[in-house]
Amino acid sequence: MLVSAKEMLEKARDGKYAVGQFNINNLEWTKSILQVAEEMKSPVILGVSEGAGKYMTGFKTVAAMVKAMDEEMKISVPVALHLDHGTYEGCYKCIKAGFTSIMFDGSHYPIDENIDKTRELVKISQAMGLSIEAEVGSIGGEEDGVIGMGECADPNECKQVADLGVTMLAAGIGNIHGKYPANWKGLSFETLAAIKEKVGDMPLVLHGGTGIPADMIKKAISLGVAKINVNTECQLSFQEATRKYIEAGKDLEGKGFDPRKLLAPGAEAIKQTVREKIELFGSANKA
């Protein structure tokens, strides 16, 4: 069931759990994530970066594929199709293509410009019944060419953006895309608590979900995080399982070269990662 992310995130906030956003790259990724969400009766958000959208030939292709898979697979749990770290132009393209949710990442603009552009996109999203995520402060590291310095968000700026009527707010709290370096200082719960204090009920988004220890995830949820993004971890599980298959020479046995066989261990591995995250985030049986 393709829906906006609004209701699922408000329920998560009230129920003190988080909904996972898992980024997709192709049909296998999408199928694995949808299968697990349905199996665990969990709401889910499919994240699409601009790079992944381009890779899949465009947002229209992505929206058509997700809509059709949702139908053909008879998915009964709520699924939001969400643009991840969208540019201003990318947001318009996804709205047109039929996404149910967008993120406008204006964090690299001066705050006034971020606010102006976010305000405009909030108006359109609300009119069309879509959910919208905004970002203040920046997520460190690199994701699909989007590079952030990792500054912690200013709680007053968070309040200004939250007051625009966004559905959810991503705020930098020392989180990083990709693997965390050995000398990572951990999430800044002080910043998170100060933001929560300012924005009240606004569902908060934790990017860079890969590799954050379980106790930090739980604490973040207790402080208002209702959506957690995971991308790299599914890529790593896919890569590891695929490497094992090839290194064991399975692709050379019988019809092991068949792409449906070659990609199966990776797809299974993604499923296992998504299962573990849904369990940890507490969204199983909340659909």
Ligand code: 13P
């Ligand atoms: P990771 O790749 O670190 O899991 O981050 C995902 C993310 O935040 C997507 O926006």
